[in-house]
């Protein structure tokens with residue numbers, strides 16, 4: 001079913017973009033989130049041309065299904081010079097969506113003032129989205145519609161307190177647990193120490209670190 005996105009006047013199509021999920025979607029912005037560079041994968045997946053992206057705020061690909069609170073926490077971290085990982089549903093020019101997990105780098109000038117942000121994104125396993133992220137984001141969105149972001153933030157804090165995780169720890173764990181379940185038939189090491197090794201391994205595989 002299609003619906004109008006009131007904010008950007010775009011058609012929303014409830015279908016995923018078909019894209020090569022082994023690729024890394026990259027962009028660079030200034031300190032205010034204005035796009036200064038996007039790689040070929042970014043252009044291919046979102047469907048905008050380079051010239052349509054340059055100079056635009058990054059919310060050009062914001063999907064209305066994304067709760068505001070996730071971007072609030074994202075910006076609080078970035079402005080404080082902290083990397084952040086977020087699972088984000090993005091909106092392609094066609095109206096279709098694509099889910100990604102982000103990783104950021106922060107560039108500063110000689111006075112230590114933040115001048116650029118770099119974002120790298122990869123695909124998120126469908127099961128993680130369907131089982132964990134979509135239900136959580138839906139709830140946050142409903143709370144925002146009813147009572148505002150102040151209360152979606154309170155809900156998110158309560159949800160994470162119950163799990164004894166930060167948001168970043170929570171999403172990393174979801175992906176790690178998914179990987180582990182996928183790998184269980186392929187000689188997966190159960191040992192705790194090796195588990196930690198495998199956890200780091202995933203993120204270096206994901207973001208090349």
Ligand SMILES: Cc1cc2nc3c(=O)[nH]c(=O)nc-3n(C[C@H](O)[C@H](O)[C@H](O)COP(=O)(O)O)c2cc1C
Pocket residue numbers: 027028029032033057058059060061062063066068071075078088089090117118119
């Ligand atoms: C480097 C960088 C990359 C970003 N990437 C995305 C993205 O892929 N999708 C997205 O919706 N917002 C992204 N954002 C956040 C947007 O700037 C913006 O906060 C978000 O789209 C929500 O829009 P709003 O702040 O107008 O509500 C990014 C911000 C930065 C600094």
